[in-house]
Amino acid sequence: MDMTQHVLDWYDSHRRDLPWRMPPGQHADPYKVMLSEIMLQQTTVEAVKPYFQRFLSLWPTLSDLAAASQDEVMKAWAGLGYYSRARNLYKAAQLIMTEYDGQFPDQEDELLKLPGIGGYSAAAIAAIAFGRRAVVIDANIERIIARYAAIPDLLPAAKPAIRAVLDDLTPNERAGDFAQALMDIGSRICTPPRKKAGQLSQPQCLICPLASGCQGRHADPSSWPRKPAKRARAMRRGEVLILVSDDNHVALTRRPDQGLLGGMMLFPTTSWPDGSRRHVDYPIEANSLLGALLEMYQATANQHRLNQPVHHIFSHFELELKVTIMTGVRRQLMQDLLVQDLLVQDLLAQDLLAQVIWCPLTELAGEAMPSVMRKVVTLAEAHRGRFMS
Ligand code: SF4
Numbered sequence: 001m002d003m004t005q006h007v008l009d010w011y012d013s014h015r016r017d018l019p020w021r022m023p024p025g026q027h028a029d030p031y032k033v034m035l036s037e038i039m040l041q042q043t044t045v046e047a048v049k050p051y052f053q054r055f056l057s058l059w060p061t062l063s064d065l066a067a068a069s070q071d072e073v074m075k076a077w078a079g080l081g082y083y084s085r086a087r088n089l090y091k092a093a094q095l096i097m098t099e100y101d102g103q104f105p106d107q108e109d110e111l112l113k114l115p116g117i118g119g120y121s122a123a124a125i126a127a128i129a130f131g132r133r134a135v136v137i138d139a140n141i142e143r144i145i146a147r148y149a150a151i152p153d154l155l156p157a158a159k160p161a162i163r164a165v166l167d168d169l170t171p172n173e174r175a176g177d178f179a180q181a182l183m184d185i186g187s188r189i190c191t192p193p194r195k196k197a198g199q200l201s202q203p204q205c206l207i208c209p210l211a212s213g214c215q216g217r218h219a220d221p222s223s224w225p226r227k228p229a230k231r232a233r234a235m236r237r238g239e240v241l242i243l244v245s246d247d248n249h250v251a252l253t254r255r256p257d258q259g260l261l262g263g264m265m266l267f268p269t270t271s272w273p274d275g276s277r278r279h280v281d282y283p284i285e286a287n288s289l290l291g292a293l294l295e296m297y298q299a300t301a302n303q304h305r306l307n308q309p310v311h312h313i314f315s316h317f318e319l320e321l322k323v324t325i326m327t328g329v330r331r332q333l334m335q336d337l338l339v340q341d342l343l344v345q346d347l348l349a350q351d352l353l354a355q356v357i358w359c360p361l362t363e364l365a366g367e368a369m370p371s372v373m374r375k376v377v378t379l380a381e382a383h384r385g386r387f388m389s
Contacts, residue, residue, distance in 0.1 A: 003210065003213045004169050004170070005171075006212075007169075007178060007182070007185075008024075008181060010181060010209035011024060011177050011178075011180065015181065015184055016045075018045065018049075019036075020032045020033060020036035020052060021180065024177050027129055027130060027176070028128050028129050029129065030129035031062040031065075032052075033124065033125050033128050034089070034121070034125055034129075035056075035089070036048065037120075037121045037125060038085050038089050038121065041085060041121070042082055043080060043082070048080075051076070051080050054076055058072075062093050062097070062102070063097055063102060065089075066090075066097040070087065070263065071368065073086055073087075073089070073090045074087070074263050074264065075368040078264070078368040079371055079374065082315075083262055083264050084262055087116075087257060088114075089116060092115050096114070106129075106130040106132065107132070108122045108123055108126045108134055111125055111126060119137075120137060120138045123136040123137070124176075127176035127178075127179050128180065129176070131173075131175070132175065133172050133175045134175055134179075135166050135170050136170075136179035136182075137163060141179070143186060143192060143224065143225055144186050144190045144210070145165050146162055146226070147203070147214065147216035147217070148165065148210050148213065148214045148215065149161070149162075149165045149215055150215035150224065151165070151224070151226075152226065153226065155225050155226065158225060158226065188204075189203060189205075189208045190204075190208060190210075190221075191204075193222040201222070202222055203221050233316065233317055233318050234274055234318070235317070235318050236273065236274060236317050236319050237320045237321070237322075238269055238270040238271065238272040238320075238321050239284060239290060239321065239323075240267050240322070240324070240376055241267060241268045241269070241290055241294070241323075241324050241325075241326065242324070242325045242326070242380050243267075243268065243293060243297065243301075243329055244325070244326065244327045244328070244329065244361070245328075245329050245330070245331035246329065246330055246331065247331060248360060249358040249359060249361065250267075250358070250364060251267070251268055251356045251358060252267060252358075252359050252367065252369075253355045253356060253357065254355075254357065260314070261370050264369060264370045264373075265357070265359075265368050265369050266370070267376060268290045268356070269321070270290055271285065271288075272319055288352070289352040289356070292352045293356075296333065297326055297329045297330075298326075300329070300330070301326040301329045302327045303324065303326050304325045304326075305323070305324045306323045306324075309322050310372065310376050311375075312371065312372040312375060321372070323376055325380055325383075331358055334353055334356065364377070
């Protein structure tokens with residue numbers, strides 16, 4: 001029996017039961033495949049499951065999702081991270097409804113034209129939802145194949161060789177099941193090395209359906225794929241302000257749609273530039289919203305600065321945020337100043353203050369806030385009582 005058939009047979013009896021999957025040999029709903037594949041980018045299956053279910057109960061079909069507002073989609077995505085995925089998913093749903101008359105594209109090259117759909121997702125959707133022969137390759141599958149063929153080159157130079165081996169193994173029929181089998185092997189058997197009791201874990205070659213043809217299994221398989229030495233993550237620092245009004249509202253701002261945390265709701269914060277120094281208070285930038293708010297309220301509000309900062313790890317940098325809480329601020333003061341044009345001499349401050357969205361504290365939990373801001377809330381609650389009710 002050839003290796004590919006061996007893997008498919010293994011899949012028939014050992015596959016994971018996941019909410020977006022169909023039984024072996026059957027094509028899945030392309031909407032569910034796209035939703036799950038976009039959610040699974042950089043995110044674990046366990047983290048994705050409740051979000052996947054929530055999206056399906058809110059928007060059972062692609063046209064339902066396309067008819068929602070971006071705000072609703074961002075709120076439902078809050079906490080899952082990498083928020084550009086939510087914006088792209090929403091745009092892709094709208095594009096399919098308008099440009100493709102609601103018919104899901106079924107070829108890789110057409111799928112690649114959708115926002116947020118890269119080579120991996122296009123191949124996965126084409127293979128799993130439409131039964132196309134496509135070479136589906138992500139970091140997990142890359143690891144399996146690099147070990148299986150003992151590919152000596154460092155990543156990313158090794159990618160063409162990995163693809164060539166995978167192309168040879170990929171069947172004409174059931175390419176989607178084959179890809180999902182490799183995903184399952186990557187998650188349960190041919191796992192990345194993890195530290196356990198001071199030692200690196202090894203893949204479970206004894207139960208692997210690829211074992212009989214695997215060249216790497218007898219030579220420290222965890223050393224594949226070969227990678228260049230890691231660079232340390234950059235450290236960034238900044239300040240964040242929780243501003244609570246005397247009528248129980250909290251000040252938020254919405255990030256621009258493009259870029260990091262695009263479209264998400266944040267507490268007023270400084271920018272987070274590279275190279276900010278450890279143990280040094282980050283300077284509040286002149287002409288920033290945070291600066292304008294402090295100037296307006298510092299004299300009258302109760303102010304408390306937390307000693308303990310919030311830490312959060314993004315994909316390419318680590319962030320440390322120092323938190324200031326101001327309570328009892330007069331929300332009306334800002335409205336009065338804006339309405340009466342009393343800040344007319346300071347048009348920049350006016351523009352900045354107009355960005356503030358006052359959210360009732362009782363509704364804060366439902367806002368589309370990223371995980372880093374949820375951590376800020378948790379820390380603030382621990383020090384100053386509950387902010388969310
Ligand atoms: S035999 Fe071992 S190293 Fe080879 S693919 Fe399977 S688990 Fe990975």
